[in-house]
Amino acid sequence: MNAVMAQSPLTNSTPSRPMTTVAGYLLTRLAEAGLASVFGVPGDYNLPILDAIAGRPELAWIGMATEQGAGYAADSYARLRGIGALVTTFGVGELSAINAIAGAYAESVPVVHIVGTPALTARDDDVTLHHNLPGGDYGHFARMAAEVTAAQADLRPDTAPGGDRPRAEHRAAHLTPGLPHHSRQRGHRVCASPDGPAAADRPGP
Amino acid sequence: MGRLPQIGQDPDPAVLAAFAAHVRRVLGPADRVSVLVGHLAARRGVTDQVRDLAVAGNLPVAVVSAAKGDFPESDPRFAGLYAGPSSVKRARLAVEDADVLIMVGVTLADTVLGGAHRPPGTRRIDLGLQARIGDVTYPGVDLREALTALTEAVRPVPPRADLAGLPAWETSAASDGRDRKLTQASLWARVQDFLRPGDLLIADQGTAFYGAAELTLPDGAHLVGQPMWASIGWTLPGALGVSLAAPDRRVILVAGDGAMQQTAAELGSLLGQGLTPVVIVINNGGYTIERTIHRPDAGYHEIPAWDWTQWPAAVAPESSTVTLRASSSHGLALALNAASHHADTGRPVLIEAVLGASDVPPLLQDLTQALAASGQ
Numbered sequence: 001m002n003a004v005m006a007q008s009p010l011t012n013s014t015p016s017r018p019m020t021t022v023a024g025y026l027l028t029r030l031a032e033a034g035l036a037s038v039f040g041v042p043g044d045y046n047l048p049i050l051d052a053i054a055g056r057p058e059l060a061w062i063g064m065a066t067e068q069g070a071g072y073a074a075d076s077y078a079r080l081r082g083i084g085a086l087v088t089t090f091g092v093g094e095l096s097a098i099n100a101i102a103g104a105y106a107e108s109v110p111v112v113h114i115v116g117t118p119a120l121t122a123r124d125d126d127v128t129l130h131h132n133l134p135g136g137d138y139g140h141f142a143r144m145a146a147e148v149t150a151a152q153a154d155l156r157p158d159t160a161p162g163g164d165r166p167r168a169e170h171r172a173a174h175l176t177p178g179l180p181h182h183s184r185q186r187g188h189r190v191c192a193s194p195d196g197p198a199a200a201d202r203p204g205p
Numbered sequence: 206m207g208r209l210p211q212i213g214q215d216p217d218p219a220v221l222a223a224f225a226a227h228v229r230r231v232l233g234p235a236d237r238v239s240v241l242v243g244h245l246a247a248r249r250g251v252t253d254q255v256r257d258l259a260v261a262g263n264l265p266v267a268v269v270s271a272a273k274g275d276f277p278e279s280d281p282r283f284a285g286l287y288a289g290p291s292s293v294k295r296a297r298l299a300v301e302d303a304d305v306l307i308m309v310g311v312t313l314a315d316t317v318l319g320g321a322h323r324p325p326g327t328r329r330i331d332l333g334l335q336a337r338i339g340d341v342t343y344p345g346v347d348l349r350e351a352l353t354a355l356t357e358a359v360r361p362v363p364p365r366a367d368l369a370g371l372p373a374w375e376t377s378a379a380s381d382g383r384d385r386k387l388t389q390a391s392l393w394a395r396v397q398d399f400l401r402p403g404d405l406l407i408a409d410q411g412t413a414f415y416g417a418a419e420l421t422l423p424d425g426a427h428l429v430g431q432p433m434w435a436s437i438g439w440t441l442p443g444a445l446g447v448s449l450a451a452p453d454r455r456v457i458l459v460a461g462d463g464a465m466q467q468t469a470a471e472l473g474s475l476l477g478q479g480l481t482p483v484v485i486v487i488n489n490g491g492y493t494i495e496r497t498i499h500r501p502d503a504g505y506h507e508i509p510a511w512d513w514t515q516w517p518a519a520v521a522p523e524s525s526t527v528t529l530r531a532s533s534s535h536g537l538a539l540a541l542n543a544a545s546h547h548a549d550t551g552r553p554v555l556i557e558a559v560l561g562a563s564d565v566p567p568l569l570q571d572l573t574q575a576l577a578a579s580g581q
Contacts, residue, residue, distance in 0.1 A: 036449075037450075062449065062478065064445075064474045065470035065471055065473060066471065068468065069441075069442035072438075072439045072440075072468065072471075073442040073445045073446035074446060075431075075439075075446065076407070076447045077449060078446075079248075080446075080450035081450045082250070099436055102434070107431060107433055107434055108248050
């Protein structure tokens with residue numbers, strides 16, 4: 001599980017459960033579903049997620065030259081393994097991959113697209129963060145992805161276990177089977193670890 | 206959120222029972238029942254169930270190009286590749302002259318079937334994200350449950366006399382003279398000889414995919430392609446994905462020069478992982494598939510000429526990739542012999558196959574004529 005203990009207990013989590021990060025939680029679920037390689041391109045918004053991958057011996061990080069290439073590789077991987085995943089960064093990265101994601105969606109290939117987004121604490125209506133359009137709306141690209149994905153989830157500590165637990169479990173369980181997903185997530189906030197395997201109906205090779 | 210039904214949920218038992226009863230009514234009087242397999246069969250992990258159904262009913266089974274390799278081609282029930290009017294005769298008879306056609310995860314895409322062609326027949330059992338018999342839809346009945354119901358309901362029938370003796374594939378390649386210029390026909394004849402059981406052949410949209418679709422796949426071999434979304438360049442990073450997903454299988458990538466230039470930087474990603482694919486670049490001066498659809502001599506079909514044998518050294522200098530160029534059928538045979546040796550000893554191989562700009566495999570010729578006729 002590779003869980004880490006929280007430095008300080010979260011007020012709304014079960015004290016006896018080990019803690020992990022949002023990225024750790026997601027990676028645990030993906031590995032349970034059969035994932036062993038994660039494709040992608042680094043960007044400053046996704047580096048905490050890449051740190052979490054680097055800390056897991058069961059997951060190999062496969063750096064690619066382009067986000068489109070990462071999406072294509074995750075697609076072909078998923079055709080044989082039943083699941084594939086890529087990590088891109090907010091805006092410039094995720095939009096470079098959107099053709100690949102649409103292709104996976106069109107051909108019913110289960111790919112999870114993980115996008116690292118600007119930290120919640122850094123979002124300010126008066127300052128335009130890089131890779132975003134001006135105006136302080138952080139939803140432009142998720143709305144673009146909605147047309148070519150079966151589901152989307154904005155993963156935050158408060159929607160992971162320890163926060164709104166039933167909703168987070170539902171989303172994590174849906175990350176395993178069947179259809180392309182788009183997930184936006186941050187890596188370093190702390191939440192409770194999964195306490196059991198997700199229900200999965202994983203296609204065979 | 207999700208617009209497609211989630212899988213893994215049990216269907217309503219009453220809906221499933223109604224589906225099973227309808228299946229029995231449809232199959233009961235039918236003597237000629239055939240199966241057509243599409244891409245969702247492998248996606249949903251039901252290819253073994255398709256085999257069970259075929260065995261239970263002794264049914265002829267055709268595949269569309271998106272499912273090439275998902276039914277064993279050495280099985281006597283295999284009816285060949287169905288591609289609408291471009292099909293081999295055996296596949297066309299099996300699909301179009303059936304009393305009942307069972308379609309397993311088939312998408313009727315223009316690039317798969319040619320133009321807007323649809324297999325005719327009012328008694329069609331269509332299994333996909335939901336099951337449908339004729340005009341009646343059974344929501345929530347996924348491929349798995351539907352195939353179980355069909356296998357229980359089907360009765361074995363004698364082999365169809367009209368299919369007897371018809372081959373599941375038609376070999377168009379003539380025997381090659383030693384110095385004959387390389388053609389699409391001789392390229393694919395050589396690739397056919399090169400294939401081994403268990404190979405993963407990944408072929409890009411264009412002459413590569415449609416040439417590969419006409420091959421006879423040895424047991425356990427599969428064709429991987431993206432015929433419906435059809436984004437050229439998909440297979441170069443795709444070769445990395447399948448190599449990591451199935452590290453024990455030999456990977457053969459075939460793509461045209463136009464496709465390779467789309468995602469060329471990813472050859473460095475592929476070779477940088479220490480993988481040993483056999484890469485065949487069809488160097489035919491640009492977008493041949495588009496030439497067959499519209500104005501073959503138009504300048505926009507052309508692309509900048511690359512020296513493909515220098516490409517691996519530029520993007521993966523430490524990979525020790527063996528590079529070869531073949532412009533004759535005999536030269537390609539020698540290159541593939543060398544590739545067999547090097548791939549087995551852990552060195553990647555890249556072969557530049559030099560072909561004519563307007564030379565296309567027969568299946569692509571047929572399909573693009575249909576696309577052109579439909580105004581595409």
